[in-house]
Amino acid sequence: MTRPVVGIAVFPGTNCERETARAFASHGVSVRYLWHEEPVPEDVDWVVLPGGFSYGDYLRAGAIARFSPLVRSLEAFAQDPRKVVLGICNGFQILTEAHLLPGALTWNHTGVFLCRVVEVEVTSHHPLLRGLAPGEILRLPVAHGEGRFVADPETIRELSRKDTVLFRYTEDINGSAERIAGIAGTEGNVIGMMPHPERAVHPLISTDGARLLGLMLQNWREHHGARGAEGSPQVAA
Amino acid sequence: MGNVRRFEVCIFLKEGLLDPQGRAVRIFMEDTPENREKLQELSGNFLANPVIETFELHLREGEG
Incomplete structure (x- = not known):
């Protein structure tokens, strides 16, 4: 069996692609970098939009990246429920700008860049989070200026009703609506x-x-009866 | 290109979000009905994020 293929997007300004690739590779998947000027290859199972910046982010974070061939191809990619798109930090900003996720991310209510380790609470029974009980606390770093999640009240209610608020900060660090730190789209992938x-x-x-x-990754493999993880981790440069 | 004028797109966060000042993007373009329509579209879907922002379009008279 072949390993699942995780594609790590690279935009001009991305600066977290290497640690993201290493983190995924340590779980026995094949990792490949995806250049922003090309659409997602068919054999990729996960696309990860990592942190950093994209095209300078001068207008708004992620506002230009949404027009890249790579991000444009994600709408069709995500139609396949076996595929997963994960946006981390700037990747999350890009996904909201591309309207692949609801809401928007704007400047922290403090007006300053925030870089520290925070606690987030798991708040969903999302199938990819199986093994993490709702209420469980994770310690994770944040590093963002535009990390305040905002949306209209109806959207916020829908996210909660559909159990798609995956993580909430345990304290108000940036003014995010209802301390939201991570969400999933309607289809979950x-x-x-x-x-x-x-x-x-x-x-x-x-x-x-x-x-x-x-x-x-484990839940995804089990859920989709997917490809094994035997062999050594690999990163394609 | 004899009728190039300066337009200003002023962008504000919607009510309830912190942004007392907003920001402005200056656009120099030929003043035609087609270009004004394009600028309206550009302002509403790109320069401003319609999820959180509104905009006002101003023609700066006398400034070409």
Whole structure:
């Protein structure tokens, strides 16, 4: 059996692709970098939009990246329920700008960039989070200026009603509506989160990110009867 | 291109969101009905994020 293929998007300004690739590769998947000028290849199972910046983010974070061939191809990619799109930080911002996720991310209510380890609470029974009980606390780093999740009240209610608020901050760090830190789309296979799980893979900070990504991949494999993880982890440069 | 004028798109966060000042994007373009329609579309779907922002379009008279 072949390994699941995780594609890591690279835009001009992306700066988290290497640690994201390493974090995924440690769970026995094949990792490949995806250049922003090309649509998603057919054999990719997961697309991860990592943190950093994209095209300068001068207008709004993610506002330009939504027009890239890679992001344009994600709408069709996500139509396949076996595929997963995960946006982390700038990736989450891109997914909302592309309207693949509801709401928007705007400037922190403090007006300053926030870089620290925070606690987030698991708040969903999402199938990819099986193994994490709602109410469980994860320690994950955040690093964002535009991390305040906002949406109209009806959208916020719908997210809660559909059990698609995956994570909430345990304290109000940036003014996000209802302390929302991560959400999933209606179909469940498009996910965005502001915290960086790929930076929480060592006991010096936290290993909760490694555990989270490992469980998500394991649940995905079980859910889709998917391809095994035998062999050594690999990253295609 | 004899009728190039300066337009200003002023963008504000919707009520309830912090942004007392907003921001402005200046656009120089030929003043034709087609271009004004394009600028309206550009402002509403790109320069401003319709999920959280509104905009006002101003023609800066006398400034070409």
